[in-house]
Amino acid sequence: MTANEKKQLMITACKVRMGVIEGTHAAKAGHPGGSLSAADLFTYLYFKELNVDPQNPNMETRDRFVLSKGHTAPGLYSVLAQRGFFPESDLLTLRHIGSHLQGHPTLGKTPGIDMSTGSLGQGISAAAGMALAAKHTGNPCRVYTLLGDGEIQEGQPWEAMMFAHHYKLDNLCIIIDNNGLQIDGNIADVMSPYPIVDKLQAFGFEVAQIDGHSFEEMEAAFAKARETKGVPFAIVMKTVKGKGVSYMENNADWHGKAPNDAEYEQAMAELKAQLAEVEAM
Amino acid sequence: MAEVKKIATRDGYGAALKELGELHDDVIVFDADLAGSTKTGVFRKAFPNRHFNCGIAEANMMAVAAGAATMGLVPFASSFAMFAAGRPYEQIRNSIGYPHLNVKIGATHGGISVGEDGASHQCCEDFALMRSIPGMVVMSPADDVEARAMVKAAYEHQGPVYMRFGRSAVPVFHDEATYTFQIGKGEVMQEGTDVAIIANGLLVAEAVEAGKVLKEAGISARIINMATIKPLDEELILKAAQDCGKIITCEEHSIIGGLGEAVCSLLSEKYPVPVRRIGVEDQFGFSGPAAALLKEFGLCAEHIVEVTKEFCHR
Numbered sequence: 001m002t003a004n005e006k007k008q009l010m011i012t013a014c015k016v017r018m019g020v021i022e023g024t025h026a027a028k029a030g031h032p033g034g035s036l037s038a039a040d041l042f043t044y045l046y047f048k049e050l051n052v053d054p055q056n057p058n059m060e061t062r063d064r065f066v067l068s069k070g071h072t073a074p075g076l077y078s079v080l081a082q083r084g085f086f087p088e089s090d091l092l093t094l095r096h097i098g099s100h101l102q103g104h105p106t107l108g109k110t111p112g113i114d115m116s117t118g119s120l121g122q123g124i125s126a127a128a129g130m131a132l133a134a135k136h137t138g139n140p141c142r143v144y145t146l147l148g149d150g151e152i153q154e155g156q157p158w159e160a161m162m163f164a165h166h167y168k169l170d171n172l173c174i175i176i177d178n179n180g181l182q183i184d185g186n187i188a189d190v191m192s193p194y195p196i197v198d199k200l201q202a203f204g205f206e207v208a209q210i211d212g213h214s215f216e217e218m219e220a221a222f223a224k225a226r227e228t229k230g231v232p233f234a235i236v237m238k239t240v241k242g243k244g245v246s247y248m249e250n251n252a253d254w255h256g257k258a259p260n261d262a263e264y265e266q267a268m269a270e271l272k273a274q275l276a277e278v279e280a281m
Numbered sequence: 282m283a284e285v286k287k288i289a290t291r292d293g294y295g296a297a298l299k300e301l302g303e304l305h306d307d308v309i310v311f312d313a314d315l316a317g318s319t320k321t322g323v324f325r326k327a328f329p330n331r332h333f334n335c336g337i338a339e340a341n342m343m344a345v346a347a348g349a350a351t352m353g354l355v356p357f358a359s360s361f362a363m364f365a366a367g368r369p370y371e372q373i374r375n376s377i378g379y380p381h382l383n384v385k386i387g388a389t390h391g392g393i394s395v396g397e398d399g400a401s402h403q404c405c406e407d408f409a410l411m412r413s414i415p416g417m418v419v420m421s422p423a424d425d426v427e428a429r430a431m432v433k434a435a436y437e438h439q440g441p442v443y444m445r446f447g448r449s450a451v452p453v454f455h456d457e458a459t460y461t462f463q464i465g466k467g468e469v470m471q472e473g474t475d476v477a478i479i480a481n482g483l484l485v486a487e488a489v490e491a492g493k494v495l496k497e498a499g500i501s502a503r504i505i506n507m508a509t510i511k512p513l514d515e516e517l518i519l520k521a522a523q524d525c526g527k528i529i530t531c532e533e534h535s536i537i538g539g540l541g542e543a544v545c546s547l548l549s550e551k552y553p554v555p556v557r558r559i560g561v562e563d564q565f566g567f568s569g570p571a572a573a574l575l576k577e578f579g580l581c582a583e584h585i586v587e588v589t590k591e592f593c594h595r
Contacts, residue, residue: 066348107351107380115351116380119371122344126376129348129356132333136309137352156372159341167333 001219005048007281009215012082013043014275017244018268019078019091025264027074027095030103033254034148035075037179037212037239042079044218045144054084057111063141064114064130068123068157069148069177070104071256077101077110085112121154123147124174128164131172131232142226146175150182152193158203164232165204172232173225174205177212179241181252196236205234212237245270287450290482291389293428294446295320298357298387300429301436302328308436311346311358313339318448319359319389339364343372343384350382355436358384362391362445366407377441378414384442385435386411391421391445392533393561393578394483396571403566409538411443412511418464419511421445421532423485426455427508430462438464447533449571451483467514473503476593477521480531481507481540484559484580488531491585498586500593510540515547522554527592529557533580536560557592559585 016039024030046052050063067076074094081088086100093099100109104118114130117123127145134141147157164172176196184190193199200207206228210217218237225233241255242248245267259267301308302324310332316322325332335342339360346356359365365388366373377384388407395403411419418438422428428446435442470485471492480488485506492504503525507514522528528548530541541558548554561578575581579588 060353064351107382115348116375119375121340122372122376125341125344125372126348126351128341129345129350130352131348132345133309133349133352133354136331136349137354139352156340156344159336159338160345162338163335163341163345166336 001216006215007278009043009047010278011275012047013040014271014278015082016043016075016078018271019081019088020074021245021259021264021267021271023074023077023091023094024258026092028258029095030074030258031071031256032074032258033181033241033248034069034072034177034179036243036245036248037241038072038075038146038177039243040213040215041146041175041177041218041237042075044215046079046083049222050144051141052112054112057085061139061141064127064143066115066123066127066143066145067105067117068127068145069120069151070117070123073103073105076105080112120148120151121156124157125160128160128169128172131164131169132167134171135169142171142173144173144175146177149176149178149180149193149196150187152176152196153191161200161203161205168230169232170229173235174232175235175237177239178236179239181241181250181255183252183255185252200234200236204231206231207234207236210235210237212239213243244274285452288425288453289448289450290422290425290428290446291320291448293422293425294387294389294432295323297429297432298324299327301433302331305355305436307353307355309333309349309354309356311335311342311356313337313342313360313364315360319387321359340369340372343369344376346384347376347380347382350384356384357387359387359389361402362388362404362407363402366410366443367404370410374414378417381416381440383439386443387446388444389446390448392447392482393566393574393580394447394449394533394571396448396574397568399568400565405533405535405561405566406538407445408510408534408540412538412543416440417511418442418509420464420509421482422508423482423506424451424453424455426453426457426460427462430460431508434462434464445482447483449483452486454486454489465509465512465514467517468506469503470506471502471504473501474525475501476527476529476589477503477505477525478529478531478585478589479505479507479518479521479540479544481510482533484531484533487580487582488585490582491589494582494586495589498590498595500589500595502589507540510543513543513547518544518547519552522548522552526554528554529559529585529589529592531559531585534560536562557588559588
């Protein structure tokens, strides 16, 4: 990754974060915390990793992305808008009546959404089904899915992981956003899913652990994922919930709450300052 | 009387899957460690590369099937009704129903006639669960011929379908050469004007038997096979209500939420007439041989005759 590529990704990630704040503020609801922790990943996926075409969102051979932690739709919508799947101004209609931007991703409503999600634990299974079908039909696409670290308290992801390993779904890459927080607090206090990496390895996954805010580490992990044959791949990324907005960072209160007008102003000011800083690099 | 051939509708499911597999490359089958019992094993034997065992993990299976459907395949996902409709209800609702994906659920071992396994496996709530999902087609065939025709119709239909098949062998009364099946259309088995008996599944044959006995008793009963519970054949039911003025529903399902309630909902809004619902009366089943259990729960010709006579004041 060149310095300029990295800078461009950082610029885009700032804009994606602004879109999260714009959308949740306009909706007066939504989930900014986990959208912000995954904003860098969303940016990397849609601007570097995924073979997608905003002009042809249903392209048969496109790579698929399933947002298993569907509540962080504001982040996904924001990156889809940045990538040109629909106008950025649509983000202001988030969760409004008549909007294609539902509270959780909805197949068939929003261009670029590959699966309806929102009920935790199910997206990874759908992604596994896509990966299996791709292998079965000879579709060269790859399938990616993002799970929350609280989400894996559900049993279904582990069923899906067993399935992915059993059917040797090396075209599947699962990513776990380890921001450490869920609605009721610290994941280790609520119901510890740790040790996450050991469990994934025990389920037969090849695992990479990365800093979820480092594009270089993402680049290396996704390259390794593509090279891995015969077993599915997992990326466990350590992130900061609410990343980029000082008062939201590492604060579980911002899991599912929208900023009010004053909070919106502060968040946007902070993100604009970050953007100016990156642009000046 | 000539010996009537008896075949379980789950056998029809397996046979039809194999036939569909021969015709259509996009048919794939998921099962959850019950391929022998659900009869998807018949398909597996013919197309081992298109049959995927998911292990005992039905929640994952349903969402996997949903994912496969987004890729243009036509997945059939199977388990016992209890674990195909009950356990993964929410996966079906959110991952199949909400995105309206082209997944066909083949649920076997529905109802009380599962028999010896007892209440834990006797699913009498599946119609209720599946009916409540917008866009879901819900069906249950009366015999082998209808089962096979239904599976093929399900393939042709675009969108999610739930089919319930039985474990026990039941009489085959349709003529394969002439029988045609259409989703959402009932079938008049016998004309009548005093009362209409609307049944599905293994109770259709019982209703036909009851019809003969009732005729001898001077009651003209119209017998209707309502294999599709949703979408309901409103026209046929309203006509029956208008012509007969009394309706009896018969199903191997709870009287709550199934065919009986669907018929009552329709009639209460569009043409109110008295109704009697024959089904499982808001209770759990228990172990026993299927035939004995069906009698115990009143899911038999004798009970239909009894209820009809009382209903018609004869």
